[in-house]
């Protein structure tokens with residue numbers, strides 16, 4: 001019923017549905033106060049069923065992740081029947097579709113994207129999370145042609161830190177690490193590195209290293225760890241793929257080594273940046289000032305209110321202003337408040 005959309009429609013103009021996934025649909029929307037475009041992921045609680053914990057996992061993770069290559073969660077609205085997630089706008093769609101549209105990427109373009117993926121994964125691991133579902137469908141392209149990592153529904157933040165072993169077999173078969181499909185206890189971050197190897201192969205080749213319509217045959221191919229090397233691959237690409245697609249997790253390259261790997265740093269002359277440009281709890285003065293001008297009160301009060309991180313409309317206004325500033329647009333709310341009456 002439309003009354004469920006009331007809270008969303010207060011602060012956003014909602015446009016067409018742009019995607020319908022498993023248990024969610026994604027609508028295009030526009031934030032009234034800034035005019036900024038956003039995406040709204042809408043989930044019906046009934047349809048979620050036992051997938052509801054996955055949404056709670058995703059929201060909890062995204063509230064603690066703030067990085068230039070991780071999709072930003074601006075606001076969460078929960079009604080009796082639905083959950084709405086207001087998210088960063090990524091009009092370039094999925095990396096998967098982009099690779100398909102170009103058949104495969106040249107090494108230099110694959111390097112630009114893979115550096116961003118490594119940067120995002122290094123940050124996520126640094127925050128104690130393993131993503132566990134890395135694949136081109138979970139990497140979106142924003143309006144500046146940069147990648148944004150999404151879908152933290154399967155991520156794990158083991159209590160005892162990333163070194164401790166996980167049990168749940170999850171993620172997409174073609175990207176799943178051998179130790180994960182063997183059903184053994186595995187280390188999430190090591191399994192993520194394998195998936196990144198499959199991802200890099202998909203970027204450079206335009207098809208998967210291990211593939212079969214019979215999932216048991218696919219599993220055997222993954223455990224065997226042998227894959228085709230098309231003629232167009234450079235020797236440095238082949239070497240990096242070999243270091244990522246090591247069946248034995250202890251032989252696999254680590255994320256730390258990846259950040260300084262020659263394949264990633266050549267033509268760049270610098271290591272991959274794993275730190276976030278936004279520190280989660282440092283507040284930007286200019287954006288706080290803009291909010292104070294609009295909502296009234298004083299700077300200090302506004303500072304405290306935003307610091308509560310309720311992921312309500314105030315959090316959305318603040319984070320959208322920060323995103324505007326990061327994109328080089330002046331972080332301002334509608335010039336005259338009375339416009340909204």
Ligand SMILES: O=C(Nc1ccc2c(c1)CCNCC2)c1ccc(-c2cn[nH]c2)cc1OCc1ccccc1
Pocket residue numbers: 018019020026028038039041071087088089090091092093094140150151
């Ligand atoms: O902004 C998002 N998507 C998006 C926005 C505009 C356009 C496109 C796509 C491509 C299709 N042509 C219209 C232009 C967008 C942002 C965040 C999330 C998201 C973040 N966590 N979970 C989901 C999902 C999003 O979408 C999914 C999608 C929809 C249609 C196709 C491809 C991808």
